[in-house]
Amino acid sequence: MMRWENERRSQNVEDRRGQRSAMRGGQRNAGFPIPLKGKAGLAILVVVLAAGYFGFDLTPILNGQLPLGDAQSSQQTQYVATPEEQEMAEFTSVALAKTEDLWIQRFRENGMQYREPTLVIYSGTTNTACGYGQAAMGPFYCPADEQVYLDLSFYQDMKRNLGGGGDFAQGYVIAHEVGHHVQHLLGITNKMREMQSRVNKTEANKLSVKLELQADCFAGIWGRSIQDQNLLDVNDIGEAMSTAAAIGDDRLQKQSRGTVVPDSFTHGTSKQRQEWFMRGFNTGSIQACDTFSAR
Numbered sequence: 160m161m162r163w164e165n166e167r168r169s170q171n172v173e174d175r176r177g178q179r180s181a182m183r184g185g186q187r188n189a190g191f192p193i194p195l196k197g198k199a200g201l202a203i204l205v206v207v208l209a210a211g212y213f214g215f216d217l218t219p220i221l222n223g224q225l226p227l228g229d230a231q232s233s234q235q236t237q238y239v240a241t242p243e244e245q246e247m248a249e250f251t252s253v254a255l256a257k258t259e260d261l262w263i264q265r266f267r268e269n270g271m272q273y274r275e276p277t278l279v280i281y282s283g284t285t286n287t288a289c290g291y292g293q294a295a296m297g298p299f300y301c302p303a304d305e306q307v308y309l310d311l312s313f314y315q316d317m318k319r320n321l322g323g324g325g326d327f328a329q330g331y332v333i334a335h336e337v338g339h340h341v342q343h344l345l346g347i348t349n350k351m352r353e354m355q356s357r358v359n360k361t362e363a364n365k366l367s368v369k370l371e372l373q374a375d376c377f378a379g380i381w382g383r384s385i386q387d388q389n390l391l392d393v394n395d396i397g398e399a400m401s402t403a404a405a406i407g408d409d410r411l412q413k414q415s416r417g418t419v420v421p422d423s424f425t426h427g428t429s430k431q432r433q434e435w436f437m438r439g440f441n442t443g444s445i446q447a448c449d450t451f452s453a454r
Contacts, residue, residue: 161327162390168249169256173306175281177238238282247311247329248280254330255307258337261384265445266344276300276340278307278333298332300339302348307336317402325398327391331378331436332402338377342370351451367425368408369450372435375403375427376448379439386440396440403436404429 288303294310407429
């Protein structure tokens with residue numbers, strides 16, 4: 160288990176738990192309810208996670224493209240977290256603080272200034288500059304507002320339904336999303352989107368895989384920094400590897416539809432995700448994470 164209890168908490172965490180998003184003017188959500196009971200529910204959940212995992216907003220699929228601001232409002236309700244959930248929130252704050260320490264230093268070494276993202280913890284639904292956020296989407300990064308969004312129930316879904324879990328694996332989730340923020344700040348994301356606009360869907364998917372694997376590699380660099388602080392136990396790397404395997408496109412597609420379609424991959428196979436995380440972990444080098452030049 161990662162030793163985190165005595166470490167610094169980030170000041171860049173916004174707690175929206177209990178704050179529910181709602182349509183104004185009496186309109187109902189344009190999306191459809193997702194049945195999460197039984198095999199059919201699990202299959203739908205896996206499909207949603209496969210498409211929306213780690214940095215991709217599923218708003219167009221789940222709810223239609225809802226505009227932010229006039230179309231939506233938020234309603235505050237009393238929210239009481241369980242001790243287990245509150246511990247996960249505390250850990251998430253520590254994991255975010257560790258990403259801040261890492262990337263502030265790395266950017267400074269390269270003559271740049273790191274702009275820290277905000278991590279929004281929410282329950283159920285929330286408004287974002289990228290659309291309507293829902294727990295079923297999993298964690299995601301929105302470059303439009305430079306915020307990471309996380310419903311803490313995802314950690315339990317990861318453990319129960321996907322075969323991943325553990326505190327270091329949870330940290331890997333946060334570090335991956337912050338990796339997307341780093342890509343945004345470095346201009347990598349915009350460059351990739353421009354490249355996607357000039358190619359067909361299959362080639363565009365391959366570019367998405369490169370972006371995701373690079374974020375995995377950046378998460379590995381974060382993991383290396385945690386090890387260098389002597390905060391890891393012997394089983395922590397195994398947790399991260401199990402989680403990387405659980406969220407590979409090939410495994411998620413196999414679980415959800417029984418077949419694997421490589422041309423539709425957007426995040427990489429289980430093996431690729433493990434390999435690129437470990438490349439970042441073993442080297443600690445941003446240059447080693449150049450997935451766009453690698454085959």
